[in-house]
Amino acid sequence: MISKAPSDWTLSPFPAPYRFAFSIIHDADSGYSRRLRPVFSCLEDLGLRVTATAFPFWADWADEGRIWSEWMEADPYFAPVAVPLEDDEERLFFQELAAAGHEIAMHTPSETSSTREQLIKAFAYFESVLGAPPRMYVEHSPRNNLDAQQREGADPTSRYYNTDLLNESRCWVWVLDELDGGRPTDKEATNLLVQEGAPFSGQSLSLYGIARGFLRNGSGEANGDTFLSQYTEEALDALEADGGLALLYTHLNYGWLDPETRKVRREIRDRLAYIAEKPVWLATGTEILDRFDAMRCVHLISGEGWLKLVNVGAGDVMSIGIRSDAGRGLIEHGKKLPAGEDGTLVVERLAAGETRTMLIEAEEFIAR
Numbered sequence: 082m083i084s085k086a087p088s089d090w091t092l093s094p095f096p097a098p099y100r101f102a103f104s105i106i107h108d109a110d111s112g113y114s115r116r117l118r119p120v121f122s123c124l125e126d127l128g129l130r131v132t133a134t135a136f137p138f139w140a141d142w143a144d145e146g147r148i149w150s151e152w153m154e155a156d157p158y159f160a161p162v163a164v165p166l167e168d169d170e171e172r173l174f175f176q177e178l179a180a181a182g183h184e185i186a187m188h189t190p191s192e193t194s195s196t197r198e199q200l201i202k203a204f205a206y207f208e209s210v211l212g213a214p215p216r217m218y219v220e221h222s223p224r225n226n227l228d229a230q231q232r233e234g235a236d237p238t239s240r241y242y243n244t245d246l247l248n249e250s251r252c253w254v255w256v257l258d259e260l261d262g263g264r265p266t267d268k269e270a271t272n273l274l275v276q277e278g279a280p281f282s283g284q285s286l287s288l289y290g291i292a293r294g295f296l297r298n299g300s301g302e303a304n305g306d307t308f309l310s311q312y313t314e315e316a317l318d319a320l321e322a323d324g325g326l327a328l329l330y331t332h333l334n335y336g337w338l339d340p341e342t343r344k345v346r347r348e349i350r351d352r353l354a355y356i357a358e359k360p361v362w363l364a365t366g367t368e369i370l371d372r373f374d375a376m377r378c379v380h381l382i383s384g385e386g387w388l389k390l391v392n393v394g395a396g397d398v399m400s401i402g403i404r405s406d407a408g409r410g411l412i413e414h415g416k417k418l419p420a421g422e423d424g425t426l427v428v429e430r431l432a433a434g435e436t437r438t439m440l441i442e443a444e445e446f447i448a449r
């Protein structure tokens with residue numbers, strides 16, 4: 082008979098010794114590498130690795146890149162938008178980001194509607210440029226793109242049908258609902274700030290048949306000002322205290338750069354530094370979603386004087402942190418498990434299908 086673990090034993094969803102997680106998912110909409118580079122440099126200086134989405138191909142309006150002559154005439158620094166991987170300079174930029182440890186994800190094949198055939202080509206092209214297929218796919222605006230699930234992406238009779246391709250890709254898919262009836266939590270201009278619980282499930286995922294989806298909640302325009310107003314020091318302190326997850330969805334192209342200095346706004350840099358100084362897991366979007374997925378298969382079971390960790394999943398799970406507010410210790414094979422900085426006891430590796438029994442030590446050894 083399985084009993085629930087006493088309430089003072091808790092399993093952290095994050096790899097020990099981290100207490101919470103933060104990452105950014107950057108939307109490619111109006112991006113251009115020359116304006117994005119200073120922002121990514123700032124993130125890298127602070128140790129943040131994030132997820133940057135990219136369009137593989139030019140939008141219809143770009144006339145296969147001939148739009149460049151207009152941009153050069155207007156303003157070579159501020160005019161270019163939605164520059165895709167097809168562009169030589171942009172392709173190099175995203176390769177550099179990947180080499181620096183960031184995740185590159187796909188923001189649909191192009192800024193305008195893409196057929197099923199174009200999506201197949203986009204996956205192949207993405208892989209040829211980055212050396213691996215994308216692990217995350219973020220829908221662009223359903224108002225704009227017929228390939229969105231909410232438009233024709235989930236309609237098997239349409240040339241824009243892609244649900245099956247997205248499922249076969251095994252990508253994490255961010256489904257966007259923004260037309261009439263779309264729930265407010267699904268608006269493009271919002272952020273995921275999950276205090277507790279996993280960032281999965283949701284009406285639109287089951288509605289469209291997306292196998293590996295994620296949703297966000299929160300509110301506000303997805304730009305630098307919203308980051309400052311929502312991710313206050315108080316909100317971040319609460320996130321840390323609650324062991325929460327923040328996947329900040331934003332356009333690093335909007336309001337992150339000071340147009341005068343062409344560097345990241347000072348208050349934004351300061352706020353990011355405030356995050357980076359905490360015991361925070363700074364990983365890419367897919368690394369975080371994969372961890373939550375794996376931890377959904379890890380269970381903590383207890384009885385009189387013992388505790389069991391069970392991994393019913395198909396993959397090994399690393400660095401599992403178990404915490405007891407009562408500060409009690411755990412013994413495995415006669416050896417006390419190591420306590421991390423904050424007293425969390427760490428199981429370094431729980432193999433796929435493994436069950437591990439631990440004795441709860443009668444006397445308190447602690448854990449500082």
Ligand SMILES: [Zn+2]
Nearest residue numbers: 108110221222
């Ligand atoms: Zn978009």
